[in-house]
Amino acid sequence: MPIILRLDRVMADRKMSLNELAEKVGVANVNLSKIKNGHISAIRFSTLEAICKALGCQPGDILEYKE
Amino acid sequence: MENNKMKNLASTLETIVKVVGSIFFAVSIVCGVMAVLVAIFGEKMFAEGELSLSLGFVKLYATDALEVKTGFMNAYVIVGLVTVMIICVAVYLASKLTRSVLEPIKDGRPFEAQVPKKLKKLAWVVLGCGALIQVAGIVESVLLSYAYSLKEIVNPLYISKVEFDYSVDFSFVLVFAIIMFLSYIFSYGQKLQQESDETL
Numbered sequence: 001m002p003i004i005l006r007l008d009r010v011m012a013d014r015k016m017s018l019n020e021l022a023e024k025v026g027v028a029n030v031n032l033s034k035i036k037n038g039h040i041s042a043i044r045f046s047t048l049e050a051i052c053k054a055l056g057c058q059p060g061d062i063l064e065y066k067e
Numbered sequence: 068m069e070n071n072k073m074k075n076l077a078s079t080l081e082t083i084v085k086v087v088g089s090i091f092f093a094v095s096i097v098c099g100v101m102a103v104l105v106a107i108f109g110e111k112m113f114a115e116g117e118l119s120l121s122l123g124f125v126k127l128y129a130t131d132a133l134e135v136k137t138g139f140m141n142a143y144v145i146v147g148l149v150t151v152m153i154i155c156v157a158v159y160l161a162s163k164l165t166r167s168v169l170e171p172i173k174d175g176r177p178f179e180a181q182v183p184k185k186l187k188k189l190a191w192v193v194l195g196c197g198a199l200i201q202v203a204g205i206v207e208s209v210l211l212s213y214a215y216s217l218k219e220i221v222n223p224l225y226i227s228k229v230e231f232d233y234s235v236d237f238s239f240v241l242v243f244a245i246i247m248f249l250s251y252i253f254s255y256g257q258k259l260q261q262e263s264d265e266t267l
Contacts, residue, residue: 031267042266 004064005043007036010055024054070175077172084169088162095155102148109141120215127220139214143207150203157196164189178253178260186250190243197239205233 011021018036022029027047034040035047048059055062105112114137118129129135164185171179208231217229 027267035267040265040267041262044266047267 002066004066005035005038005062006064007051007062010057010061011036014055014057016055021051021054025050073177074173074175077169081166081169081173084162084165088159088166091155091158091162095152095159098148098152098155102145102152105141105144105148109144110137113137113140120220129220133220134216136214139210143210143214146203146206146210150199150207153199154196157192157199161189161192161196164192176260178256180257183250183254183257186246186253190246190250193239193246194243197243200239201235205235208233 011018018032019029022032025032025047027035027050035043035051048062051062052059113135118133118135118140120127120129168182168185168189171177171182212231221229
């Protein structure tokens with residue numbers, strides 16, 4: 001899929017661990033790991049909103065389109 | 068999403084199907100043994116025993132004077148028993164397939180990958196079984212018509228002509244189509260379920 005999730009990069013910038021973010025977003029760290037590694041085919045707006053809120057970023061900082 | 072009604076119904080059905088499948092498997096073994104016995108002792112049995120002929124709701128009992136071709140009679144009974152045996156085995160297989168369809172439904176996940184696959188197999192079993200029943204019915208009728216001299220049984224004063232009417236019932240094709248259609252619906256459901264599972 002040409003849409004790539006750059007969650008790991010933003011997490012590294014904010015120096016936030018996976019467990020910490022999972023707790024703030026309210027999803028299981030297993031599921032957050034799936035998002036981080038791109039093992040998902042879709043993401044809900046509510047999940048994206050929670051991630052952006054926790055990381056203090058824009059959706060565009062996490063999502064990237066690559067041809 | 069909890070659906071206890073579906074889970075309970077699937078669980079009950081699975082138990083019923085398990086029992087029915089076991090009964091049919093036992094019947095298939097009995098029929099197989101009986102077919103072998105008829106093949107060995109059949110001709111002697113039909114030559115000595117009392118013979119009867121069912122015509123719908125009327126049962127005619129033959130006297131010793133009626134000539135019955137025991138070879139055809141023997142073949143008729145063997146074909147009947149072998150057909151019942153094959154159908155019982157098919158029902159047993161169908162029960163196993165139905166159980167594997169019901170298993171994920173029982174766990175509350177009806178759109179698992181195995182469900183459409185097993186439904187497709189079940190549809191083919193229904194088609195094969197239905198076709199076999201029809202063919203066996205025709206073969207049995209032909210053998211029975213050869214076994215009895217029906218023209219001699221009926222009174223020529225009242226009956227002018229004896230004709231055989233073989234009819235074929237194609238309703239099994241409709242059942243096959245419905246199960247196939249269901250398998251496509253479940254296959255689509257499985258894709259939607261996968262998409263839903265991969266959405267976070």
